[in-house]
Amino acid sequence: MHPKCTTIKNSLTTNLQSIPWKSFPRTFQDTIQFSRKLGVKFIWIDTLCIIQDDEQDWREQAAEMASIYSRAYLTLAATSSKDMNGGLFGTILPQYEGKGINFVIDDNIIKIYARQRLPHLEADLNATSKAQEMPLLERGWILQERLLSQRILHFTRNELLWECPTSSTCQCAVSDSRRSSIATLKQRFHTPKTTSDSNDWHRLVELYSRLNLSFPRDIFPALSGLAQQMIAKVPLSGGYVAGLWQRTLVEDLLWTVDPDYPVKRRPKEWRAPTWSWASVLSPVKFPAPETKKYPGDYDWQYLKYIRVTESHIDLAGKSSTGEISKAALHVIGKTCVANVQYSTRENVEFWLQHINTYQGQQQIDRWDRFSPDFRINDKSSPEFVENGSEVLCMDLARVEPSRHYTLVLRKVEGEKNTYKRIGMIRDVGIQLVNDHVEKAIVLV
Ligand SMILES: [Zn+2]
Numbered sequence: 001m002h003p004k005c006t007t008i009k010n011s012l013t014t015n016l017q018s019i020p021w022k023s024f025p026r027t028f029q030d031t032i033q034f035s036r037k038l039g040v041k042f043i044w045i046d047t048l049c050i051i052q053d054d055e056q057d058w059r060e061q062a063a064e065m066a067s068i069y070s071r072a073y074l075t076l077a078a079t080s081s082k083d084m085n086g087g088l089f090g091t092i093l094p095q096y097e098g099k100g101i102n103f104v105i106d107d108n109i110i111k112i113y114a115r116q117r118l119p120h121l122e123a124d125l126n127a128t129s130k131a132q133e134m135p136l137l138e139r140g141w142i143l144q145e146r147l148l149s150q151r152i153l154h155f156t157r158n159e160l161l162w163e164c165p166t167s168s169t170c171q172c173a174v175s176d177s178r179r180s181s182i183a184t185l186k187q188r189f190h191t192p193k194t195t196s197d198s199n200d201w202h203r204l205v206e207l208y209s210r211l212n213l214s215f216p217r218d219i220f221p222a223l224s225g226l227a228q229q230m231i232a233k234v235p236l237s238g239g240y241v242a243g244l245w246q247r248t249l250v251e252d253l254l255w256t257v258d259p260d261y262p263v264k265r266r267p268k269e270w271r272a273p274t275w276s277w278a279s280v281l282s283p284v285k286f287p288a289p290e291t292k293k294y295p296g297d298y299d300w301q302y303l304k305y306i307r308v309t310e311s312h313i314d315l316a317g318k319s320s321t322g323e324i325s326k327a328a329l330h331v332i333g334k335t336c337v338a339n340v341q342y343s344t345r346e347n348v349e350f351w352l353q354h355i356n357t358y359q360g361q362q363q364i365d366r367w368d369r370f371s372p373d374f375r376i377n378d379k380s381s382p383e384f385v386e387n388g389s390e391v392l393c394m395d396l397a398r399v400e401p402s403r404h405y406t407l408v409l410r411k412v413e414g415e416k417n418t419y420k421r422i423g424m425i426r427d428v429g430i431q432l433v434n435d436h437v438e439k440a441i442v443l444v
Helices: 009-017 026-037 055-063 065-070 127-131 141-150 183-188 198-209 221-233 244-250
Strands: 073-075 099-105 108-114 152-155 162-166 169-170 300-302 309-314 324-342 351-352 358-359 363-365 366-367 388-397 403-411 420-425 437-444
Touching: 026 073, 055 065, 065 099, 065 141, 065 221, 065 358, 073 141, 141 183, 141 198, 141 221, 162 183, 183 221, 198 221, 198 244, 221 300, 244 300, 244 309, 244 388, 351 388, 366 420, 388 420
Parallel strands: 073 152, 420 437
Antiparallel strands: 099 108, 152 162, 162 169, 300 388, 309 324, 324 351, 324 388, 324 437, 351 366, 358 363, 388 403, 403 420
């Protein structure tokens, strides 16, 4: 990191006059030289163009990201570079260098070159090798930069890769854009739409939740450009509600922590209400159609059990898609009471034992697998949930053909009818609460 080569309040005046070439880190120098060769005179670099220690400027510029990236002539991505000193241009690894093999055919020696197949973005790389080969793609901020840019050129260690709304290709020409979920989303994002499609947003949030943010509070700002694009392109999406959409609110509440990843603690600093996917640090999952493979059209249905009567969002800044300071949902739904049970049986860590559950007139003993949103048994956390704690279950929705989603909530002490989400029951065979009365609560 070159401390001189960022714009801060103190260096703004001098930076506006000139910045010595030597103070630029290698990636900036390479990028400036490459842009000049393309005949492009102007360049946007976040750390230079946003005053890094000015919160107001940062918030204003972060809100402009959608227009900055979507209107750029070309976005250059130092995809294989770990930081700003890595440079744009990579050195090819020995296994990817062509090796000549001599063949003798009719007394003529013919040399044929062969090399190992190059790795290509998501399609060929697992999580570990992607982090090593293409560290830039692991960063939370990069998703909207990739999706919003009209044209993006990735400088990887071995070759150049190209992404635009209609194509993604590479120098060795084996990259297959159809296999990349980003390429599909990019195409869909740049196609004008008249209806809102919660599936696109869900796939996008799933990808985003797998990326890393240096500052957890950037969770909304680093996605703000894409949220604004949704507002502009999909007028029916309604208001933005802490990473969810007013119009598809119940569908958007159906996220669960992805069971393929270890469950993490909650972020140390509050950044989102517990009903938002942004309240957890783990990768999340939304229901996905089973009969049709993504991408495509979806012919499935939601049966909503709850009604959202009000939503309140207090913004931290001016941007309606940026950081928030407080949020609440007023919902009405059927509820029942259960106990959290720590367990080791059937490889299930937590069960919920329901209290006073009836089938017709008969009381039944009912247990459900419980997927917490965070490490509820972490004693050092303020969110610790003791074994045997009482929770409230509220049926949320049924996703056809027969998956049920039930919110698991914990009462906020000292506040009337106010609850926090702590997890979800998924895949129960029958609707959980059939005889219970409706209850109006506030979710925070
Ligand atoms: Zn290639």
